[in-house]
Every structure is written in structure tokens, then in C-alpha cells.
Amino acid sequence: MKNSGIEWIGEIPEHWKILKFLSGLEKKEKRNEDHIDRKMLSVSQYLGIIEKKYESEELIRTKEESQRYFVVEPGDLVVNVMWLQYRGLGVSSKTGIVSPDYQVYKINSRIVQPDFLHHLVRSDMYLNEYPKHFRGIRPNSSRISQYDFMRLPLLLPPTIREQKQIADFLNYKTNQIDDNLVKSQTLVELLKEERQAIIDQAVTKGLDPTVPMKDSGIEWIEEIPEEWIIKRLKFISRFDPSSVDRHQNEGELQVLICHYPEVYKNEKITKTTPLSEGSCNQQEFKKFRLKKDDVLITKDSETPDDIGVPAHVEDDMENAVCGYHLTQISSDKNQILGSFLFRFLQSSFANAYFEICANGVTRFGIGKDSIGSIVIPLPTIVEQKSIILFLDIQIGRINSLIKKTEIQIEKLQEFRQSLISDVVTGKIDARQEILTQ
Numbered sequence: 352m353k354n355s356g357i358e359w360i361g362e363i364p365e366h367w368k369i370l371k372f373l374s375g376l377e378k379k380e381k382r383n384e385d386h387i388d389r390k391m392l393s394v395s396q397y398l399g400i401i402e403k404k405y406e407s408e409e410l411i412r413t414k415e416e417s418q419r420y421f422v423v424e425p426g427d428l429v430v431n432v433m434w435l436q437y438r439g440l441g442v443s444s445k446t447g448i449v450s451p452d453y454q455v456y457k458i459n460s461r462i463v464q465p466d467f468l469h470h471l472v473r474s475d476m477y478l479n480e481y482p483k484h485f486r487g488i489r490p491n492s493s494r495i496s497q498y499d500f501m502r503l504p505l506l507l508p509p510t511i512r513e514q515k516q517i518a519d520f521l522n523y524k525t526n527q528i529d530d531n532l533v534k535s536q537t538l539v540e541l542l543k544e545e546r547q548a549i550i551d552q553a554v555t556k557g558l559d560p561t562v563p564m565k566d567s568g569i570e571w572i573e574e575i576p577e578e579w580i581i582k583r584l585k586f587i588s589r590f591d592p593s594s595v596d597r598h599q600n601e602g603e604l605q606v607l608i609c610h611y612p613e614v615y616k617n618e619k620i621t622k623t624t625p626l627s628e629g630s631c632n633q634q635e636f637k638k639f640r641l642k643k644d645d646v647l648i649t650k651d652s653e654t655p656d657d658i659g660v661p662a663h664v665e666d667d668m669e670n671a672v673c674g675y676h677l678t679q680i681s682s683d684k685n686q687i688l689g690s691f692l693f694r695f696l697q698s699s700f701a702n703a704y705f706e707i708c709a710n711g712v713t714r715f716g717i718g719k720d721s722i723g724s725i726v727i728p729l730p731t732i733v734e735q736k737s738i739i740l741f742l743d744i745q746i747g748r749i750n751s752l753i754k755k756t757e758i759q760i761e762k763l764q765e766f767r768q769s770l771i772s773d774v775v776t777g778k779i780d781a782r783q784e785i786l787t788q
Contacts, residue, residue, distance in 0.1 A: 352777070357504055359480050364777035367508050373501040375463040376456040381422040383448045386414070392423055392447035394431050399441035399469065420448040421455045426465045428456040428472070432494040435481035442469035454497060464511050466518035467775070471506060474772045506776065520781040521774055528767045535760045539753055546749045547699055553738050554695045555728055567728060571700050575728045585723030587687050590680040592650050592719060593639050593673040595631045603630035610674040614647045614662040618693075618750075622666045631672055639679055641668035644689030646680040648696060651716035658717050659705030661696035663689060678722060687727065691735040694742050695727055 352362040355369060363369070383389060391412065393403040400423070412420070423429055423443050431439035431453055442458070442465045449455065458465050471477065480503070487493030508514050556564075557576045564574040567581060575581070584590065595608055607626040617624060620641065631639070641647075645664040652658055673679040682689050695701060708721040730738065773779040 355504075355506070359476065360504065360506060360776065362778075363506060364508070364780075367506065367777055370462070370505045370507060371501065372503050372505050375459045375468070375505055375507075376428060376501065377459065378497060378501075379421065379427065379455045379457050381455075382418060383420045383422055384418050389417075389422065390445070390447040391417070391420075392429065392443065392445060392449050394429060394434070394439045394441055394453075396438045399438075399473070400429050400443040400445060402445065402447065417448060419451050421451065421453060423447050423449055423455055426458055426460070428458055428465075428468065430454040430456065430500065432496075432500070433492070435495060436478055438473045438478065440472055442466065454500070461511070463505065463507060464514035464518055466522060467508075467514040470518060470521050470771050471775045474775050475768055476772055476776060477503075508777075517774055517781040521771060524770060525767055528763055528770075532760060532763050532767075535756050535763065539756050539760070542749050542753050542756070546746055546753075549745050549749075550694060550742060551698050551700065553742055554691070554698050555700065557730060557734065558738060558741055569726055571703060572726075572728060576730065578730070580729050581726050582686070582729055583723065584680070584692075584725050584727060587727070587729075588680050588682040588692070590678055590719070590722055591638060592678045593675050595629065595635050595639055595672050596675045597627070597629060599628065599630045603632055604636050605630055606636065607668075607671040608674040609641060609647065609671060609677070611649060611652075611676040614649055614677055615657070615660055617662055620647065620662050620664045620666075620668075622668065626671055627674075629672075629674070636672060639672040641671045641673060641679075642681065643667040644682070644684070645673075646682070646689050646693045646696065647673055647677050648680065648722075649676065650678045650722070651676055651711075651714060653714055655706045655709035655711070655715045656702065658709045658715060659696060659701060659722075661693050663693035678719075685732070687729060688732065688735050688739065690739045692727070694739065701725065 353365045355361060355363045357369065360369075391403040392400055395401045424446055425444055427443050429441060429443050429449055433439070433452070458468060481495060482493075484495045484499040484503075485493035486496060486499075508517065555567075555572050555575060557579070559576075563577040565577045567573060567575040569581065597608070597610070599605075606629055608629040608631075609620055609624075609626050613620065613624060613626060641664050643664060643666055647662050647664065649658060649660045652660075680689075680692065682692055704725050705717055705721075709715040709717050729735075770779070774781050
């Protein structure tokens, strides 16, 4: 190894060299003006250059608009100059077009092998360096200039053959890792489906499959146990959308506030749940103080499927209140336990109801009348307790498996990136690794 002379690169193999990007790249500015139908491309943080997917047909660019777009050919380097720190660049294997805000470079394959360059420019070492060259008044519009980008150091093994060996090794190893990632991610999805099925079954059918059933009168629930009854939320609970915002005003009570993220990310709110500092008046404190067995739900969000996400308050919170964008529900404990209501609101039936009732265009919300009108199948309090105990055990087991698998996914992703960084800087000799396999 030898000192590269560049602090952020550090030591490199003695026979490697350092050029500039401009030695191996040439800016391309071919526009999509020949009326050939080309796919729109974009850069994925994880996958590299991919075909762009549109959420609606209205967002698809017209032929006239796309004439300004740059043509990309297989082997070109595509760069999103504002998102470099998020792996907003990569070598394309596809033909297509990209936004004029992107830059496209032809790679001189006699100097740098394209697959090697792809791994190099997306390595952690380079990702940490790109932002140091950003220029712009506002953070969200800062970008790297072509001049600065082309003068970044290009770390290279001296021969195309060795570069290709490294690229082939990394392609092989990352494909192995990606296969394991797909399996782990599939397992997480299957576990979530199992969790949802268990909740749906328990809160609408109970735990005993042999009990007589009756028609619930509700199309999306169908049959329920014969002894259960149906009631609307407004007849068994008090519920209020919170008016406590994020401002901390002098002269008001200084409190902890449970905001939208705490409910969205946690099934349970306890005394150990980190909450924000804030303030409220005496009337708000009396009305929205968090009490044991309350249920909090999200009442507005950017998408309708995130309306009605619940969390259960497990402790009596002496100095904490429910925050804005949430509705606080306190139930009549003679009819429904808060913990049972929480599990019902986790069901796909409740989620579908809130999604249908949500109103909005760019932001969605649900009114108090709609919240109060949701119908809930009610077993006896004794049976509710049995269902809660069963679900706590089963959902706890599944959540534990999901958490373990997600940790494995995170470790695999970290290993993938550290492997790439170590190989493209020569800290791991890919040639020796190939020989030992």
C-alpha cells in the first residue's frame, strides 16, 4: 500500500493510480429530438439506474416536453447533481432519457471499466466527499458543478483487466447479498401479512371457531359470533381531535406532547416513550391529558391509507398531552376496553373504513363525525380480555421476528456497502478473493 496523497481516500495499492474524472469521462448533451420512443429513466439509491415509474398518467411527460431530455445509452454514467450524497448516480445498463437537471457522461472504456466506475462512484468514500463541493444558496437546491465533478480524483487499478476482475467480483458478491436481502424482505412482508390476519380474525370472529355465528349486517365484516353486538364508536367512547400545537408559549403550562410520529411509529405510549416539550393552556391540559387505556389515532396525513393509525396509552401520564394531527379516544370501560379498541383499529377493516372516509387532495383528513360512525363488533368484557391477551402474545412473537429480520437486513446492507468500499479502494484484493473461492 501507499499513501494516495488525498486525505479522504487514504492508502491505496502501490500499483494503482489516481487521475481526474475528466480523464475518463466526456459530457454528453444529446437531446431526445429524433422522435424515437425512449423510456424515462431515474436513479435509485439502491438499484442504480432504473426505469421511472409514475404515480399517475398525468405526470408522464409529453413527446414535446421530452424533447429537451438527455439521451442515455448503455454504459453511460448518469448523475443527479443534487442527490449525489444519496447515491444519485450510476452507470446505466438501459437506453432511455433523463431530465435536463441530470448530467450524462460517456465513459472512455480504454481508461475505466464502466462496472468498476459504477461501484466506485457509489461507494461511501465518494458519497461523503460529494457534498463538500456543493454550491447553492438553499440546501435543497445545492448541487455540484460540472467543473468540480470532473476534477474529482478517479481512483483506478492500472489495467482494464484488473478493473473488470474487481467489478465482476463485486457483481457476484452483491448479487449474493441482494438475493439474501430479497429473501429477508419477503419474510418481513409475510410476517406482516400473518400479523394482520391474526388481528382481523380475533377482533371480528373471536378465538373459538366452534361458536355459532350471525350476520353482522356490515358487508366488510360479514359474520360475527352470535353473542356479540355491534355499536358505533360514538356510543361507547368520547373522542376529540387535539388542538395542542408544537409552539411553546410563555405563561402556559409546560408539558410533554405526544405528536404524530410517536403514534405512527409506536404501538404503545408509555412513560418511557420520548415525547417533545411544549405548552398548553389549562383547558387543553384537562381535556387532552394522556390517561391509561386511551387510544390515539392519526386524523390527517399525506396519504389516505395512513389515516386512523392507532397507538395505545399504557400508563397514566401526569404531564403529557395529545398533540395536533391526532384524535384522543377515551372509552366507556363497561362496554369496551381501550386495548381491545386499539387492536380493532389495527384491523384491515378499520383501515379500509378510514381510507374511504378520508378527504383531501394533497393532504388527507377525517372528520369527527366519520370517526364516531365507525362500527365495532363487541364481545363481552371478559372475552375482550382473552382476545387482548392472545393478541399481545401472538403479535409480540411476530413483532420480535420482524425486528430480528429487519436488523439482519440492516446488517446485510451495511456489509454490502463496506465490501464495495473496501474492494474499490484496494483494501481487499479482489484477485486474491477470487483465487480463494
